[in-house]
Amino acid sequence: MPIKQLKIHKLNMRLKDPFTTSFGTFQDKEFFITELIDEDGNRGYGESVAFSSPWYSEETVKTNLHVMEDFLIPILKDNQINHPEQVSDLFHPIKRNNMAKSALEGAVWDLYAKREKLTLAAALGGERKQIDVGISIGIQPTVDDLIQTIQHFVDAGYKRIKIKIKPGWDVEVLREVRKHFPDTPIMADANSAYTIDDIEHLQKLDDLNLMMIEQPLEHDDIVDHAKLQAVMKTPICLDESIHSLEDTRKAYELGSCKIINIKIGRVGGLTEAKRIHDFCMDKGIDVWCGGMLEAGVGRAHNVALTTLAQFVLPGDTAGSSRYWERDIIKPEVVVENGLINVPDQPGIGYDIDEEAMDEFTEWTRVYHF
Ligand SMILES: O=C(O)CCC(=O)c1ccccc1C(=O)O
Ligand SMILES: [Mg+2]
The missing domain is CATH 3.20.20.120 (Enolase-like C-terminal domain)
Structure with a gap:
């Protein structure tokens, strides 16, 4: 896939109601949306799911960014990716940090499905x-x-x-x-x-x-x-x-x-x-x-x-x-x-609501491939 650019958007969103588990209460969610853009203008999206604190697992929003920027994005840049199934093997040398891996791998899957005109499903x-x-x-x-x-x-x-x-x-x-x-x-x-x-x-x-x-x-x-x-x-x-x-x-x-x-x-x-x-x-x-x-x-x-x-x-x-x-x-x-x-449009099958993205985006970083 001729990948041209990756964007990482940092978002902050507030849940309607606080959510309490045995390990704590959440209401404000900070996370990343990954956006992978190919030379034809197709866009694949992923989402990081780690929370701000390591209560559910050891990963956090900050470790996700560190691992994506310093280890995973360089791997994506250095390798030609033809099918999303290659990505998990390419990421395999990096131990754990699964939510960071998933945030990028998900964007590769969505981009692939859109290029092939298939639903992600x-x-x-x-x-x-x-x-x-x-x-x-x-x-x-x-x-x-x-x-x-x-x-x-x-x-x-x-x-x-x-x-x-x-x-x-x-x-x-x-x-x-x-x-x-x-x-x-x-x-x-x-x-x-x-x-x-x-x-x-x-x-x-x-x-x-x-x-x-x-x-x-x-x-x-x-x-x-x-x-x-x-x-x-x-x-x-x-x-x-x-x-x-x-x-x-x-x-x-x-x-x-x-x-x-x-x-x-x-x-x-x-x-x-x-x-x-x-x-x-x-x-x-x-x-x-x-x-x-x-x-x-x-x-x-x-x-x-x-x-x-x-x-x-x-x-x-x-x-x-x-x-x-x-x-x-x-x-x-x-x-x-x-x-x-289940939506029947290519890829994830839902469009990004750009206005909502603008409302919740704190910053965006661009990585050129
Ligand atoms: O509605 C959801 O997205 C799942 C809610 C949920 O149970 C949950 C929410 C936060 C962290 C862990 C869990 C869990 O499944 O254990
Ligand atoms: Mg559970």
Whole structure:
């Protein structure tokens, strides 16, 4: 691909409502939009998903910029790229920093799909025209607030409800929720808030008919999760622990989970996400697409990935309006009856809303190839 220029746009956006997990509360999001421009004027876009603080993983907005500028962009400049699948191998010598890698690799995928006049979904091999959507609800001030919030999103049609839990906001809360919503597909996400010493406590969740429990134990663990899965009938889903196909294989061999949440940023890009998907399809592990409170570009990438066959469970790919007063894409991502219609325009399939980009852009840097 005759790449001419890369732009990195630094954006600041404010979520409509604060979002609280076991590790902290977010409302202001700073991130990068990557824009890769070829000699014909095609533009491919990616989004960095690291947060400002290393609470979810070790990456931050600042480490993303450092790693992109000092290591990854030089690799892109020095190599002729014909297909986006080359990028993850070219980036492989750089350890981890998967969200930085993904922000650039995503722009290469979008540019490639646009040049080939394919939707990003089709370029990845996805066939679904609509995807099922769930929603992730942060920790609320009171159980009543939580129940009202769930009711709101159940009424809006979301196909499953994910509830964030932490010690002190878990068994009793979920029991109350289950009483109000006996038949709703419900799951819990602990974001690594428990340890092996909490196994007996976590077993109390087993009679609540949860779809799964996401990442109950340490962010880097797969051994204790296997011990937990062995004594629980509720499926364990791994999020933070899975950074690669290799991690997935090891978790599978140990029996650490029955479900995997695939986040493009966490695994270093769409190519690795697809490799994990293919492995899980082969082994019968269900997967779904996780979220990082993305703006429109990242959200569009998630929608495209979810069209692959083994994404059999609703993802955390809620509509733009769940997060933002105004998103940076036109049209915004819309959820109706718990479904998103996959766009049929080339690449990510949504246009950049240049006016919104201007509003949220703090600065732009240009790199000439
Ligand atoms: O709606 C979303 O984008 C996902 C929300 C979510 O659960 C989440 C948000 C921030 C960090 C981690 C997570 C997570 O999936 O664990
Ligand atoms: Mg999670």
